[in-house]
Amino acid sequence: xxxxxxxxxxxxxxxxxxxxxxxxxxxxxxxxxxxxxxxxxxxxxxxxxxxxxxxxxxxxxxxxxxxxxxxxxxxxxxxxxxxxxxxxxxxxxxxxxxxxxxxxxxxxxxxxxxxxxxxxxxxxxxxxxxxxxxxxxxxxxxxxxxxxxxxxxxxxxxx
Numbered sequence: 341x342x343x344x345x346x347x348x349x350x351x352x353x354x355x356x357x358x359x360x361x362x363x364x365x366x367x368x369x370x371x372x373x374x375x376x377x378x379x380x381x382x383x384x385x386x387x388x389x390x391x392x393x394x395x396x397x398x399x400x401x402x403x404x405x406x407x408x409x410x411x412x413x414x415x416x417x418x419x420x421x422x423x424x425x426x427x428x429x430x431x432x433x434x435x436x437x438x439x440x441x442x443x444x445x446x447x448x449x450x451x452x453x454x455x456x457x458x459x460x461x462x463x464x465x466x467x468x469x470x471x472x473x474x475x476x477x478x479x480x481x482x483x484x485x486x487x488x489x490x491x492x493x494x495x496x497x498x499x
Contacts, residue, residue, distance in 0.1 A: 342397035343376075349400060350380040350408040351389075354459055354481060355424040362428030364455060367487045374398055375457055375483050377494055379417065379469070380408035393490035401491070414471030422466045444478050445497040457483040474498070 345351055357373040359365035365373065370393045378389045381403060390402035440446070447456055461468065461475035470479045479498040486492070 344397065344399040346400060346403055346406065348407055349378065349403055350419070351376050351400065352379050352421050354421060355457075357428070357457075362431060364428065364431055365487065368485075368490065369393075370490060373457075373485055373492075375459065375481075376400075376492070377459075377481050377483075378403060378405070378408075379413055380410070381405040382412060382496065389494045391492050391494075393492070413469070413474055417471075418467055424465065443497065444480055444499040447482055447484075447497065453486055453488050455485040455487065457485060459483070 343351065354375040354377050356375070357365075359368050359371055359373055374393065376389070376391060376398065381389070382405070388402065388404040389400065391398050391400045442458060447458075459469070459481040461470060461479060468475050469481070470477075477498045479496050482495050482497060484493040
C-alpha cells in the first residue's frame with residue numbers, strides 16, 4: 341500500500357486499526373483503518389486534513405496548510421511515531437453524556453455511517469504528540485471515519 345500526498349507534506353501515522361477486529365467496521369471495504377495526522381501542518385491550529393482509503397493505499401484529498409513547519413508541534417518532533425496497532429476487543433453502548441465526558445469539545449457523532457476515533461495525549465505512546473503545553477491542554481486528535489466511503493477527516497480539539 342502507498343500514500344499519495346502533496347509533495348512537501350509531512351504525514352504521521354498515529355495508529356492502524358484492524359477492521360476485522362470489530363463488527364463496527366462492517367461495510368468498510370479495507371482491511372485496515374489508517375489514522376493519519378498532519379502534525380507539522382498544524383501551527384495555526386487549523387490542521388484540517390482529509391484522506392481516502394483506496395484499493396492501493398491512502399490518498400490525501402485535502403490539506404489546509406500546504407507547507408509543514410519544521411518546529412511544530414515542537415522542536416525535534418519525530419518524523420515517525422512509535423507503531424501503535426489498535427484492535428477492538430469489545431463494543432459497548434454509551435449515551436451522549438458519556439461521549440461528551442471523553443471529549444474536550446463537542447464532536448458531532450449522530451451519523452450512523454461515521455465512526456469517531458479520538459487520540460488524546462498520553463505518555464503511553466512513548467512520545468509527546470503536542471509538547472508539554474499541548475499535552476497539558478489536553479489536545480485530542482479527532483478522526484471522523486466514513487464506513488461507506490472510506491474517507492477520513494482529521495482535526496484537533498482542546499479544552
